[in-house]
Amino acid sequence: MVPEIGHYALVLAFALALVQSVLPLWGARRGDQALMSVAPPAAVGQFLLVLVAFLMLMVAYLQSDFSVVNVWENSHSAKPLLFKISGVWGNHEGSMVLWVLILAFFGALVALFGVNLPDTLRATVLSVQAWIAAVFLLFILGTSNPFLRILNPPAEGSDLNPILQDVGLAIHPPLLYGGYVGFSIAFSFAVAALIEGRVDAAWARWVRPWTLAAWCFLTLGISVGSYWAYYELGWGGWWFWDPVENASFMPWLAGTALLHSAIVMEKRNALKIWTILLAILTFSLSLLGTFLVRSGVLTSVHTFASDPTRGVFILAILVLAVGGALTLFAWRAGSLQTGGVFAPISREGALVLNNLLLTAACGVVLVGTLYPLALEAVTGDKISVGPPFFDATFAPIMVPLLIAVPFGPMLAWKRGDLYAATQRLMVAAGIALAVMIGAYAYAYGGPVLAPVGIGIGAWLILGAISEITFRSKLFSSPLATGLRRAAGLPRSAWGTALAHMGVGVTVIGIVAVTAYETETIVAMKPGDTIDVAGYELTLDGFSPFQGPNYRDQVGHITVRRGGAEIGVLNPTRRVYLASGQPTTETGIRTMGFSQLYVSLGEGSGDGSVAVRAYYKPLVTLIWLGTIFMTVGGVVSLSDRRLRVGAPRRARARAPVPAE
Structure with a gap:
């Protein structure tokens, strides 16, 4: 009964999203207050229905209900509670429900806290947000139903992918989706402004807090994902320029540019075209990331699905959303006024330079990510674009940007004094x-x-x-x-x-x-010692450990410096019982801001084991x-001047008659 409730809630949410996408927009065009008033309760109701569906899927996981295909494919009765919960979004179908849940949540926030927005703008924003929700709910119901049943349910599940059974991967997707999906609000505001033909400083004030909140989520999500890959995969790297990593980095670059552009628009009523275009492109890049992860065009530890049918559906959503928004932008761009005029040497000028360099850097990452895919599609040839390309192209763009950053806040608006800023x-x-x-x-x-x-x-x-x-x-x-x-x-x-x-x-x-x-890769036997950046690492031996759904072979490595013992590292080779898949758990010791990092490889017949050891200064x-x-983003978001909306003018009180 639980899966049926969840499935029915998704169907009702889809129906409500269709209502929300049509009636308020029609009311805004006609000036009909009754139709516009449908938007807030519909947005809140849609969120509650998707929340019910998400909770029903979580209940199925907690109960180890293997009559549900999604639970059978991604869970196991012996799996720890935390990973039963995170298993809800550790797969394609469940993660899409989380995606739509966050989308509906942001829409509900606009409905509840956007009371100071003009009625027509709020109704249009919520309608655009409902368009996005409706197509993704249709995608879930049509191609990715998480509540499909098995007629003869098995007694046990297949277990979750072992590398996803980690605390980092339990919190990484929700944070990342908070950024990905959070930028949908900026997109909806941009499309709504183009529909209404009103783009001004007040609009920038309304959109900026939502953009900043999404940027904070995405920043933290990328950071958590980077650290997870660093300690979990055992490769010793914190960033690999993996196409799926790039897919999250590109919206971050565009979103950073959008934040700075919105500041200029709010303060000086300038850069309107820049700001609207960046709002569209930032969410478009988020949709592109969703397509890359779920289309099957990439093979990566980060990908969720490899069904081309799903990929075609998401590609259609991407084309319709981006193409429609850009067509609307092209139609309205000529009517957008240029706004405030400023000198090249000014705070506005510094922010324009910031935007140019950030978008150029984003373009480089986009080309490096998509070119191999396009080449393979056209010619069948496979090439790899990795760190050498990005180091040679991305870094030279970022260096002048980083040098210029401190000058911006030191310059005055409209016309600045570069010499005075340099003196400061x-x-x-x-x-x-x-x-x-x-x-x-x-x-x-x-x-x-x-x-x-x-x-x-x-x-x-x-x-x-x-x-x-x-x-x-x-x-x-x-x-x-x-x-x-x-x-x-x-x-x-x-x-x-x-x-x-x-x-x-x-x-x-x-x-x-x-x-x-410093990197050292060597075969070691118990009793062997190696030197890594002045630290002596001695392999003392191994001991077994039985976890709830895995079996460990734990290494014990004593760390000394100058003959004095300073700690013990415990890198581990882990085998998950349900799938038989091995993983590596690294041993890390932090000293100040630096780390010793050790991972174990395969053993050999002579009793030795491959050891990969690093000393990573200031990592x-x-x-x-x-x-x-x-934290900086959160502090800025708490500024009372960034509260959502703008205050309504108080009604003038009637004069009190003299007695």
């Missing part, structure tokens, strides 16, 4: 240069450009600090006064500084681990920086 940043530049020289001296003989990259990271951090000190006049006034001014700065100013600092921290981590990591800064970025 002289201390930051001097310290960054000293960091660069120190890095070169410390790692003398290493890669020549690595100290430059570390210096750029320091420049970003110090530039963000300089912005706060300049705005609060911390060193040009009494300390107590300066601190009060700093505390009184808008939260968006603090959020921006934290996000820029986070970029700098991540850059330092990326450069340090890429340039200076944790990569993910610490993304935390800074996310």
Whole structure:
């Protein structure tokens, strides 16, 4: 009965989405308040129905109901509770229900908290959001029904893919979808604005909080996914330029450009065309990522499905959504006013440069991701585009962008003074240069450009600090006064500084681990010792461990430095009992911001085992920086000036008659 309730809830949600997609839009065009008022309750009702479907699927997993095909294919009665829950979205069908749940959730948020939006705009936004929900609900019901039954249910399930049975993969998809799907709101606002023919600073104010929330989710989702791949796959890398990784990175780049463009539009009523186009393209890239993961055109540890029929359906959705939005954009673009005028040297100019470089970088990633697929489709030839291509094309675009970032907040709106901004940043530049020289001296003989990259990271951090000190006049006034001014700065100013600092921290981590990591791959027997960057690693032996649905062979490696023991690493070879599939659990010891990283390979007949050992300097800064970025986004989002909508004008009170 539980699966039938879930399936029926999806059917009702689809019907309600059709109603929501038509009536409010028709009401907005006719000025019919009754029809427009259908949108908020329909959006909330649609969310509740999809939530019921999602919970029913979760109940089926918790009960190990193997009469449901989806549960049988992706669960096992011995699987731990956490992974029974995460198994709901650890497959194509369940993850699509989660996708639509988050989509409906964002629509419900607009319905509940968008009360200050103009009635016609809110109705149109919710109608566009319902279009998206309706086509994806149709996709689920038509090609990806998670509630299909088995006539003669088996006694046991096939188990979830072992590499997905991890805490990181339990939280990575919901966070990533929060970003992917969250950008649908920006898309819906853009399409609604084009339908209404109204694109102004108020529109940018309304759309910016939703974009910022989605950006925070996507930033954290990419970070969690990166760390999961780092420790779970045993390859020792944090980013592989995998096409599916790129599929999440491209919306992040476009979304970052959209955020900055929306700031200019809100403050100066400029860059309207840029902002609308970026809102469309950002969600379009999210849809592209959905297509790549589920179409079968890629083979990756990240992919969910390989059914071409599903791929064609999603491709049709992609073409209709992107093609329709761009057609509407082309129709309305000529009527969009240019807005405020500004000099090239100004804060607007700096943000335009930011957008140009970010979109160029996004274009490079897009070409590197899709070109091999297009070439194979046309000629049948298979090529691999990996780190050498992206290192040679992506990095040169990002370097000038990173150098320019601290200048933007120091420039005035409309017309800035580059010389004055440079003077304010002289201390930051001097310290960054000293960091660069120190890095070169410390790692003398290493890669020549690595100290430059570390210096750029320091420049970003110090530039963000300089912005706060300049705005609060911390060193040009009494300390107590300066601190009060700093505390009184808008939260968006603090959020921006934290996000820029986070970029700098991540850059330092990326450069340090890429340039200076030490790798040792060797066959070891119990009692053998190897040296890794001055650390002595001794393999003491192995011991078995029986988990709830797996069996481990745990390695014990003692770590010493200068003869003194500093810890033990326990890399593991794991075999899952249901599938017989082996996985690797790495042994990691964190020392400051650096890590020792050890993974075990296959054993041989002579009793030795392949050991892959790394020393990764400052590697944790990569993910610490993304935390800074996310916190910065959340702090900015908490700024009262970024509350959703704009306040309605208070009605003028009638004068009180004199007595």
